[in-house]
Amino acid sequence: MSIDGSFTHAMVNELQAELIGGRITKISEPYSNEIIMTVRAQQQNYQVLLSANPTYARIQTTEIPFQNPPIPNNFTMTLRKHLQGSFINQIHQVDNDRIVHLHINTRNEIGDLEELVLVIEIMARHSNIMLVEAQNRNIIDAIKRIGPDKNRFRTILPGSKYVNPPQQDLLNPFQLSDFSVIERLDHDFPNLEVLAGELRKHLQGLGTDTSLALAEALHQSGGSLQTKYADFWQKFDHPAPVTTLTKEGKLGFAPFPFPPLQVDQHFTSLSTMLDQFYQTKVQRERVREQGAQLIQITRNELKKNRKKIKRLEKDETDAANANQYRIKGEVLMTYLHQVKPGMKKISLPNFYDNNQTIEINLKVELSPSANAQWYFKQFQKKKNAGQYIQQQIKNAQAEIDYFENIESQIELANPENLADIKTELQQAGYLKRQTGRQKKKVQVSQPEKFVATDGTVILVGKNNLQNDKLTLKTADKRETWLHTQKIHGSHVIIRSFNPSEQTILEAANLAAYFSKARDSANVPVDYDLVKRVKKPNGAKPGLVHYTGQKTVYVTPKQELVEQLRLNAKK
Template sequence: MTFDGSFTHAMVHQLTPQLTGGRVTKISEPYPNEVMLIIRANHTNYQVLLSANPNFARLQLTNQSFTNPPVPSNFTMTLRKHLQGSFLKEMHQVENDRVVHFHFTTRNEIGDETQLVLVIEIMARHSNIILVEAHNRNIIDAVKRIGADKNRYRTLLPGVKYLNPPQQDRINPFTMTNLELIHKLVHNFPAVNVLAEQLQTNFQGLSYETALSLAETIHNPNLEVNTAVTNFFANFDNPKPVIIKTSSDRLDYAAFPSPDHQVVTSYDTLSSLLDNFYQKQAERERVRELGSSLFQVTRTELKKNRRKLKKLKKTREQAQTANDDRICGELLMTYLNKVPAGATSVRLPNFYDENQLLTINLQPDRSANGNAQHYFKQYQKKKNSLQYVTTQIENTKTEIDYFENLTSQLELATPTDLVDIKTELTNAGYLHSKQKHSRARAKISQPEKFMAPDGTLILVGKNNFQNDQLTLKTADKRDYWLHAQQIHGSHVIIKSANPSPETLKAAATLAAYFSKARASANVPVDFTQVKHVKKPRGGKPGFVHYTDQKTIFVTPTPAAVTALRS
């Protein structure tokens, strides 16, 4: 079941008694197109998430924590100006559409009471959040401004009259009183799939999944059609939220279970359902959006350095022939009198190879001595370049290793981790910042905390800044340090000088999971005390050397990691 009109109906019905009469105490936009309202009602602070994200548009309460951007957006400032301190008078859904109006009572600059409406339209890529004046329907602002060049039906710009989304000539199933149409559809379309399509065509706010569930309920031989339909829509007023597994083994969610649903998990509220269902998906989407420039930089640098390494290796192969040039020069100097003038080549006995004849190419316009000097110069040039190229190859391999490590960190990053990675790339000169340079050191985010079965604290660095801070500054020298063996991954610290075998295994599982080997079945993880971990002079962020290590083999699983979260 998608967030269709019927699910919107259930959400509004559940939130209305909780939020009505509440006061807006805080407004933020933690991520683009997602507004967070803190509404205090019934002696409780509710986090109301209004998301116009094209992939995860929704309305819900949330218990998740969000980090606000250092500079609020213009839309956030507009909402704060007009809605901060206002009271939620009512909220209602437009028909059975995916449009919800929040009616707020506030006071304007001169102290007069005024009414404002915050509209959320949950319509995939057309989703939007719009602030409207109630008395004249003038738009104050929208999180996505839509001009006439993008939408001929309506514009969503400040000062323009707000128009509802285009209405479709369909029946609102929650207000219908005559079920004759449904009886007719059941008679004309006995197949469940076809009946679902017809229900979706004739009734408002039904996604195909909801219509299919309704069609299967209607075809229940133990229920009369009127009773089946009435009970089905009554369930949206008393939801029993569930995550279900579809016939294609895909996870989905529903406001209530149906006989055809394979229930995976049940929840007390629709909001807790959405928090759990969208947590990882929305987080990855935010990482993709916020970290697009970081992904681009790492991909570009990796491609550039891999291409550079290929050229350097070719140059090294050529430079490794330097000794051949030296031998040719020495043979020419030894047998000067045997080299005919103007010759293009000569065969001379090679005293380095049991006097086997060696063919030496010559430049006919040069004397024998001139050709010998040319070979000596080539020898010296290649010898010097070999030393330089060898150094460059090692440096390039270090760069490739560094960006491969960053790539793996980005794949596991949360939106908060991206700030550290962006700062790291900016400080290293790989990413140019539009902001003026600040002498204040960037605040490093905190490592993730886990708890071993015996209560021992385990810390996991999720990026290079966190890894360096955790290993080199935060950890006690007697603590234990872990890292997946010979592969990119997080630094893991056990806050104990004498961890139990169970704690070591738990920490090793975390080290394996937060590495590129997270999908492997048997991962070797090295562990040693922090005092044996050193950072080489001039080493890249997150890069260390360690000694006196031992190795433990573990199999990382998401369930094991979830069980260790503190």
């Protein structure tokens, strides 16, 4: 389902139980249009995600780690100024709409107690987060500022009055007192899909899945219509979150099982469910947004070098035929007396081929002797070019392999891994460095840590700079190194001098999972001692040679990866 008003109702209940009375200790904006507030409540820290992302707007607590940007933006600084150290005293939903208000007690610059409201509007591309003064409804700031040139009805700028979004004249399903409307709809529209559509026209905050589930509940046998209606909405106050599957296999989510959708997985909270559902989707979206420049450079370099190889292969064919130019030049020199000024071509006996006739094109602006010399020059040029073409093809293929590796790393990257890839491309000259940062020492991020079933630590590099540092500097020469065989992927180090067979297989699973073969079966993974892994002189980042390796075959399993990741957190 989408996050409609009904799901928002359930989420607000969950947040109220967790956050009321909590103190806001940290505020950051790790990603565009998304705020993370750390709230200390009930003797534990909650990371509260407020998202105005056009595709994935929502409010929830989250356990997914994030990385702070080096320089906070203006809206983050405004929130820190007004809210850091303040207390949340109320969380409520506006009717059954996708609008949530966090009422916060704080003190102003002169120390007087005042109430501010953090407004989260979950409305697709119109989603927004605003800080508003509770008493006079003045907007202090917003994550998306909207001037009168964009929206005459609602100006969202500092100092403007906060105006509620336009509302439809619909009934709040949680406060319905007159059931005659529901009785009439249930009687007039026996078809479930038609009834669901009519329910959406009369009740506020119903998405497609919610309205279909309500129609299904109303059509069940036994009990009065009013009882079935009340039982359905009470489930939003006591949710049993699940991810769901349609008949076509499309993954979704719901606050409780929605027939006829198939239950995929149960969760202990709505926020945990959203973490699981959105993690991969949102991660890909963030990588596409933040890595747009890197993706463009990679695609351009791949396109350029693939074209270059096609051109070089044509030149190689021409070079293989270079002798034809020499033969034509010698035949012309032998029969110069037969060439007349102004001729465009001539047929002459070829004494290299039993005097078979050979046709020779001529340049009318050149003399017969100059035409012969032109053919000799072309022969020499193509002969010389042939000596370098193979090396040029080899160099272009190396560039293609390198950028295919970069492309694979971007596809598998978390947003925080993109900085290393950007640094690598800057160091290689593919991307301009920012002014004033040329001399700044590069800090390579840490590889990801996993722990095998027997407690052995396994480290996984996520990009070339991490791979080089991990393999060539961090790892002990007696430890075990793994990499997918002839497939772009991560360097993996088992931090043990004598790992068990099970640990090797688990590390191989990580190597296969963090490679271009993630979705393949029976992936070959080489493993070797670190001391036998060498970096050739002048090689690009991430490229190594190794000898004496052994090979295992594994099928990447996400469940195993998550278990090894969970082991590392314990």
